[in-house]
Amino acid sequence: MDFEVPEKIKVITSMIDEFVDKELIPLEPEFLTHDFRSMVPVLEEKRKMVKQMELWAPNHPKEYGGMGLNLVEHAFVSESLGRTPIGHYVFGCQAPDAGNAEILYLHGTEEQKEKYLRPLIEGKIRSCFSMTEVDMPGSNPVMMNTTAVKDGDDYVINGHKWYTSSSDGAAFAIVMAVTNPDAPKYLQASMIIVPCDTPGFNQVRTIPVMGEPGTDYAGHGEILYQSCRVPQKNLLGPEGQGFVIAQQRLGPGRIHHCMRWLGICRRSFDLMCKRAQERIMTPDGKTLATKQIIQAWIAESAADILAARLMTISTAWKIEKLGVKEARQDISLIKFYVANVMQKVVDRALQVYGGMGMTDDIIIPFFYRHERAARIYDGADEVHKMSVSRRILREYEGREVK
Numbered sequence: 117m118d119f120e121v122p123e124k125i126k127v128i129t130s131m132i133d134e135f136v137d138k139e140l141i142p143l144e145p146e147f148l149t150h151d152f153r154s155m156v157p158v159l160e161e162k163r164k165m166v167k168q169m170e171l172w173a174p175n176h177p178k179e180y181g182g183m184g185l186n187l188v189e190h191a192f193v194s195e196s197l198g199r200t201p202i203g204h205y206v207f208g209c210q211a212p213d214a215g216n217a218e219i220l221y222l223h224g225t226e227e228q229k230e231k232y233l234r235p236l237i238e239g240k241i242r243s244c245f246s247m248t249e250v251d252m253p254g255s256n257p258v259m260m261n262t263t264a265v266k267d268g269d270d271y272v273i274n275g276h277k278w279y280t281s282s283s284d285g286a287a288f289a290i291v292m293a294v295t296n297p298d299a300p301k302y303l304q305a306s307m308i309i310v311p312c313d314t315p316g317f318n319q320v321r322t323i324p325v326m327g328e329p330g331t332d333y334a335g336h337g338e339i340l341y342q343s344c345r346v347p348q349k350n351l352l353g354p355e356g357q358g359f360v361i362a363q364q365r366l367g368p369g370r371i372h373h374c375m376r377w378l379g380i381c382r383r384s385f386d387l388m389c390k391r392a393q394e395r396i397m398t399p400d401g402k403t404l405a406t407k408q409i410i411q412a413w414i415a416e417s418a419a420d421i422l423a424a425r426l427m428t429i430s431t432a433w434k435i436e437k438l439g440v441k442e443a444r445q446d447i448s449l450i451k452f453y454v455a456n457v458m459q460k461v462v463d464r465a466l467q468v469y470g471g472m473g474m475t476d477d478i479i480i481p482f483f484y485r486h487e488r489a490a491r492i493y494d495g496a497d498e499v500h501k502m503s504v505s506r507r508i509l510r511e512y513e514g515r516e517v518k
């Protein structure tokens with residue numbers, strides 16, 4: 117395996133790092149004290165600059181206006197963007213749109229691609245993904261109450277979802293609903309595209325999460341589907357294949373999160389080291405960096421981040437070479453491993469800042485609050501650990517070990 121970062125990617129990431137430093141990090145004080153909606157106009161200006169630099173939509177296909185980077189290349193780009201919470205949004209590769217674009221690309225009809233995928237990748241509209249339900253365990257999504265029943269040429273959808281991230285102001289949702297209740301459980305649900313202005317698509321609220329009310333792109337919607345009627349041609353992929361397509365979406369989706377979390381690790385690590393060097397702790401000028409325990413945190417964080425980065429890149433490489441199915445175990449491993457590395461690194465950085473680490477004068481507490489969810493969404497830690505260990509133990513059945 118070649119560990120050399122390709123020249124093209126070195127150039128792109130150095131441009132992105134410079135842009136993040138000059139154009140985006142200076143916006144963070146405003147970002148931390150205002151709701152997302154009020155930030156949209158200034159972020160739109162930055163998006164225009166990114167498009168002019170031809171760095172827009174790095175992970176999306178060239179035929180739709182993206183840069184067409186492969187997953188390994190995108191890992192480096194995403195780490196650079198993840199240094200700031202607004203990076204992915206400004207470069208047009210943010211969740212949940214990135215995952216929705218992937219499944220529209222793979223399974224959408226030509227009409228669906230022109231109507232939804234093209235404007236989505238161009239950044240003209242936003243989308244959301246509506247699977248998790250209030251009253252059902254998201255960890256076992258085959259338990260689903262939302263139904264889509266055929267009526268004439270339409271589906272009529274009823275159900276109660278929440279954590280439909282970015283629903284506020286989105287143009288459409290990709291909704292998981294039971295269409296074939298009599299089929300085997302993994303073949304009961306389908307994905308259906310629902311424009312958010314359809315009567316019966318009712319956003320009850322954006323859920324307050326860790327002190328953030330959440331608006332626009334940053335809002336997590338609670339949605340009541342009440343006799344919400346859409347044409348049957350809005351079915352995405354074959355009927356009954358919702359869980360199969362969801363797996364295709366969640367695999368790359370999980371690694372995209374890991375790539376972004378590496379950026380959060382890098383930023384938190386940089387801030388921790390700088391603070392340790394600058395914070396004078398004694399009258400004779402000794403800094404926090406002279407304390408052994410802080411040195412240990414720095415060394416341990418450096419090792420943790422390197423391990424997380426190598427695991428993520430090797431998983432990206434495996435997905436590229438062998439496909440999502442073959443890389444399933446690696447995806448589960450990085451999903452819980454990188455999430456926990458990120459939490460550890462952010463926590464150490466916060467601790468090094470002391471009282472300031474609790475204030476919104478710096479970015480670290482935002483990461484601390486916002487990214488706690490990393491161990492829950494797209495499969496809780498426990499679910500991934502269970503599925504990895506099951507698969508490993510299966511390999512030992514009937515095997516002689518000396």
Ligand SMILES: Cc1cc2nc3c(=O)[nH]c(=O)nc-3n(C[C@H](O)[C@H](O)[C@H](O)COP(=O)(O)OP(=O)(O)OC[C@H]3O[C@@H](n4cnc5c(N)ncnc54)[C@H](O)[C@@H]3O)c2cc1C
Pocket residue numbers: 212245246247248252253254255256278279280281282336489492493494495496497498499502
């Ligand atoms: C910030 C955020 C954004 C999200 N965005 C979206 C989105 O855009 N679209 C969407 O559809 N959903 C989204 N979700 C929902 C998310 O995918 C679910 O919260 C997740 O799947 C867990 O489901 P649950 O909340 O119902 O928890 P449950 O399934 O009730 O699980 C609760 C806890 O039980 C434990 N547990 C679960 N299974 C096992 C097991 N087998 N063994 C041991 N312990 C176990 C875990 O610790 C888990 O955290 C989001 C969630 C968050 C927090």
